[in-house]
Amino acid sequence: MLIDTLQTFALLLGELLALFLFVSAAVALINRRFGPEKMRDWMASGIVPGPVKGLLLGAVTPFCSCSTLPMLVGMLNAGVGFQTAMTYLISSPLLNPIIVGGIGIIFGWKIAIIYTVFTLAVSLITPMIWTMLGMQTAVKRVRVQGETTPEPWKGLVGELPGALRQAWADLRPLLIPMLLGLAVGAAIYGFVPEDQLTGFAGANIWWAVPLAAVIGIPMYIRLETMLPVGLALQSAGVAIGPIFALMIGGAGASPPEVSMLAAVFKPRLLITFVATILAVAIIGGYLISLTS
Template structure:
């Protein structure tokens, strides 16, 4: 077996273990948070006017810097308590794209001007997309996933007594996502291990007017953590890829991935999954076109 395939299988195993552990930990903490805060209080906090709900979703996403896959337990929790759909949509898009780690890495690699441009463009695009989702009534395409109740409405019983039901809810969140996660990570890791940087530069290099949308499309199946894809993007830029396609690749890879899409299919119906992919592509292409102009 070649070193290339060994690296692919190693990548698959590492990503799978990381995502399973991260998902369960995040789901457990979300269950405890919901139990401590209360469903009604969380629902009231997320509520707001036309703009306030998605802005709150973006703020919550920025304060909870998860990768695209580990946003799902929080998203499922929001849906469960009846939070505004536009706020939940904004959180889903903002958490992997606007967390402080990403903004800091963009600043270090590309300068504060591009960091501000990236943050502003992504912020505005997420608000517009979430409002559009609400206007189109896409909430009706959310599946009603059965989740084991983590409490019976009684007051907070303390961390020790609340931990077991919170863990049960975390497992309940995870069960319908096991097979989609396995399929998505398998394909994503294979593409990550099989696609060379030279290919990315060749299809998204300077002089290709389709470079930005092509890079955005490539970024979605190319599952890599955003903190890793940014240095890779810098390497691609040094190898000859234009700055616009680099950012389109980063946004596409961070905003969506095959593992996430597979897992989303367990809670979103196909039309909403398609709307999510299209939205990420639009944000990625828009950012890839505008950011180099700054």
């Protein structure tokens, strides 16, 4: 069991480091090619509102919850509005064509449509509520770039070394939180028996959905990889509501993501984020259970 836990830790660490560096470097290249001012202007101008653009960007970037962070930091560094950036943060791990298609194939298209509509609404409404609560003042350690004259674009090959250096600079302050969060997630993965988890989630009682949501949040999972597990749980007799509460909680927030967000969010926004994902998982679980 210890060996499995260490293997899980090493695998998740390698994947997460690769994802973070790749996404950070890609964001740095985008910022160099188009400039933070253009990115900010595109998000803030035009007929389509900024939050809708954040939602669309999240829907077409099938990232796990952790790999959304470098893109989020890049958006905030470019001066993108708080509400737009938070819409992206919520929608990216929960909504993309791969997830929707997988849910439709495995659980049926009625559930896929319900899940999609619910996730769209949550991604747009939640940042509005956070803004009304003044949470935009609870963002820290974000280097908002000023209006400067950028150097000429050197081409992809010429710009890549600088992008990689920027990616490493973005990663360094998050390494310790990332390691701590991954250790917690791997320990839970290695030492919590699957049959115990299935027994809790399959209980036909009112608190099965909230319990599944609470269990899901400490897990580090992607919805794409959780879908086959969800099918196996359903085949074993687990109710559909707890399954989706487990999946939404695990995909929407995880120890590595929360640990890294602590470097960007002040405590009240961090607590609000986790509480929101927990509430969304519970509401989503009950909604899908009642309408399926």
